[in-house]
Amino acid sequence: xxxxxxxxxxxxxxxxxxxxxxxxxxxxxxxxxxxxxxxxxxxxxxxxxxxxxxxxxxxxxxxxxxxxxxxxxxxxxxxxxxxxxxxxxxxxxxxxxxxxxxxxxxxxxxxxxxxxxxxxxxxxxxxxxxxxxxxxxxxxxxxxxxxxxxxxxxxxxxxxxxxxxxxxxxxxxxxxxxxxxxxxxxxxxxxxxxxxxxxxxxxxxxxxxxxxxxxxxxxxxxxxxxxxxxxxxxxxxxxxxxxxxxxxxxxxxxxxxxxxxxxxxxxxxxxxxxxxxxxxxxxxxxxxxxxxxxxxxxxxxxxxxxxxxxxxxxx
Amino acid sequence: xxxxxxxxxxxxxxxxxxxxxxxxxxxxxxxxxxxxxxxxxxxxxxxxxxxxxxxxxxxxxxxxxxxxxxxxxxxxxxxxxxxxxxxxxxxxxxxxxxxxxxxxxxxxxxxxxxxxxxxxxxxxxxxxxxxxxxxxxxxxxxxxxxxxxxxxxxxxxxxxxxxxxxxxxxxxxxxxxxxxxxxxxxxxxxxxxxxxxxxxxxxxxxxxxxxxxxxxxxxxxxxxxxxxxxxxxxxxxxxxxxxxxxxxxxxxxxxxxxxxxxxxxxxxxxxxxxxxxxxxxxxxxx
Numbered sequence: 223x224x225x226x227x228x229x230x231x232x233x234x235x236x237x238x239x240x241x242x243x244x245x246x247x248x249x250x251x252x253x254x255x256x257x258x259x260x261x262x263x264x265x266x267x268x269x270x271x272x273x274x275x276x277x278x279x280x281x282x283x284x285x286x287x288x289x290x291x292x293x294x295x296x297x298x299x300x301x302x303x304x305x306x307x308x309x310x311x312x313x314x315x316x317x318x319x320x321x322x323x324x325x326x327x328x329x330x331x332x333x334x335x336x337x338x339x340x341x342x343x344x345x346x347x348x349x350x351x352x353x354x355x356x357x358x359x360x361x362x363x364x365x366x367x368x369x370x371x372x373x374x375x376x377x378x379x380x381x382x383x384x385x386x387x388x389x390x391x392x393x394x395x396x397x398x399x400x401x402x403x404x405x406x407x408x409x410x411x412x413x414x415x416x417x418x419x420x421x422x423x424x425x426x427x428x429x430x431x432x433x434x435x436x437x438x439x440x441x442x443x444x445x446x447x448x449x450x451x452x453x454x455x456x457x458x459x460x461x462x463x464x465x466x467x468x469x470x471x472x473x474x475x476x477x478x479x480x481x482x483x484x485x486x487x488x489x490x491x492x493x494x495x496x497x498x499x500x501x502x503x504x505x506x507x508x509x510x511x512x513x514x515x516x517x518x519x520x521x522x523x524x525x526x527x528x529x530x531x532x533x534x535x536x537x
Numbered sequence: 538x539x540x541x542x543x544x545x546x547x548x549x550x551x552x553x554x555x556x557x558x559x560x561x562x563x564x565x566x567x568x569x570x571x572x573x574x575x576x577x578x579x580x581x582x583x584x585x586x587x588x589x590x591x592x593x594x595x596x597x598x599x600x601x602x603x604x605x606x607x608x609x610x611x612x613x614x615x616x617x618x619x620x621x622x623x624x625x626x627x628x629x630x631x632x633x634x635x636x637x638x639x640x641x642x643x644x645x646x647x648x649x650x651x652x653x654x655x656x657x658x659x660x661x662x663x664x665x666x667x668x669x670x671x672x673x674x675x676x677x678x679x680x681x682x683x684x685x686x687x688x689x690x691x692x693x694x695x696x697x698x699x700x701x702x703x704x705x706x707x708x709x710x711x712x713x714x715x716x717x718x719x720x721x722x723x724x725x726x727x728x729x730x731x732x733x734x735x736x737x738x739x740x741x742x743x744x745x746x747x748x749x750x751x752x753x754x755x756x757x758x759x760x761x762x763x764x765x766x767x768x769x770x771x772x773x774x775x776x777x778x779x780x781x782x783x784x785x786x787x788x789x790x791x792x793x794x795x796x797x798x799x800x801x802x803x804x805x806x807x808x809x810x811x812x813x814x815x816x817x818x819x820x821x822x823x
Contacts, residue, residue, distance in 0.1 A: 364803040376789035501677040
């Protein structure tokens with residue numbers, strides 16, 4: 223068990239190391255000199271040239287540069303933004319709460335609607351409710367976040383004026399401001415979670431242990447809760463990584479549509495204005511979140527379902 | 538560590554058996570989109586870039602069936618021309634992803650051992666980069682436009698193809714006919730390319746069709762962010778981006794029309810792709 227976790231941690235470290243190397247090294251794929259790539263479009267004052275040379279250690283060998291950058295990343299130092307006169311880290315840090323609020327809001331909607339619709343469909347397998355849920359979910363899966371954003375703005379912000387169309391708001395004001403962005407984010411992921419929940423529930427419903435539990439005279443709700451849903455939870459949690467990373471990527475589109483000043487819109491403006499240190503840091507952040515969440519899920523899997531640990535050991 | 542999203546890999550989410558009518562309708566929609574894209578210069582009623590400031594935000598009329606945008610450009614004409622880039626860019630990306638992914642999957646399955654281990658690691662790392670994120674990194678490096686994003690999207694989808702091909706070839710490799718070729722002294726690569734690949738290629742095609750839908754959304758999102766196709770060039774994502782001010786001003790038509798086109802194309806591709814996968818599943822079972 224401990225050995226498995228250690229092995230996972232090693233894999234995690236290697237994956238992160240390789241990803242960080244790709245994100246850092248990608249800069250050198252651009253033809254020409256890295257200094258002029260980093261400074262493009264800006265008039266290079268001697269100080270700026272010196273600062274960028276220093277920041278990226280351009281006068282030192284490549285491996286040293288990479289290790290230096292990685293060491294900085296570990297200490298939370300990603301250099302300075304070219305676009306804003308600020309450190310990349312404090313810039314990202316200041317935008318983080320807004321994005322977190324949006325992701326949590328969207329996450330709640332996704333989990334509640336996705337899991338409930340998946341369970342409802344599974345319990346009514348083959349009947350009208352099941353078909354309706356499936357058709358609606360298939361529709362949701364084909365709605366990209368920018369389409370959802372535009373339609374929600376047109377209907378609920380402009381026509382009906384129920385919600386603001388711009389900005390993130392402050393304190394409790396964030397709730398009305400972030401409602402439409404959270405819904406726009408949610409569609410695709412509700413479809414994903416709802417389908418997984420349904421198939422995972424159906425898989426369990428057909429198992430022998432459920433029949434046994436029912437034959438013992440346990441009430442249907444308790445069988446569903448304790449024998450079906452609890453076992454179905456394992457497969458459902460495996461999509462947590464793709465869900466969270468996917469949300470962060472889609473949130474760039476949604477934040478941009480609704481003028482929400484979070485990490486996503488920061489990434490878009492960094493890419494737009496060629497502010498590479500910021501873009502680099504955010505890409506690495508999203509990739510790290512994806513890999514780490516996946517690792518956590520695999521490590522937690524045995525706690526949710528002890529049998530998966532047994533399967534692992536048997537291998 | 539397998540970080541493969543279950544949904545995309547196995548289409549576990551595939552649950553509704555589409556009715557033949559729906560599949561036919563979807564195929565017709567795709568056919569019409571392709572035809573319109575090819576014939577745009579001959580059938581579009583207006584020049585897609587022709588500005589007409591006397592006819593700004595006009596609703597649907599006999600002269601402009603789908604109205605005009607904020608600079609009086611004909612939305613229908615832009616939609617028709619926009620289909621060209623909006624469809625060919627993801628097609629190109631998925632074509633490259635399919636070829637690269639198939640080759641990598643074949644190599645991993647047939648070489649086995651260390652090569653397989655290394656390739657599987659590489660796929661694991663690539664899975665950590667969602668297509669849209671990789672495309673944005675590409676734009677940050679190489680500038681706006683479609684070249685870098687198309688390569689980035691191809692790179693992001695190739696591991697999905699590769700792991701599929703790898704598992705298909707491994708399953709296929711244990712069949713008697715493969716052993717028969719080996720006994721007769723045919724080389725591994727020859728058997729893989731000439732005998733195994735044709736057997737697994739329909740499944741690859743079904744997966745690539747579904748990937749095309751995802752890639753279409755990714756690239757449209759990129760143009761919507763203003764990082765892909767640049768104005769005034771017509772593209773569905775870019776059209777929605779250019780019409781954002783119009784939406785806020787209460788004239789959503791020029792944004793909603795390309796939005797519907799994107800959703801219709803994705804739904805149609807998904808229905809056709811799922812149907813392909815279903816037919817193949819039926820065939821291999823029988």
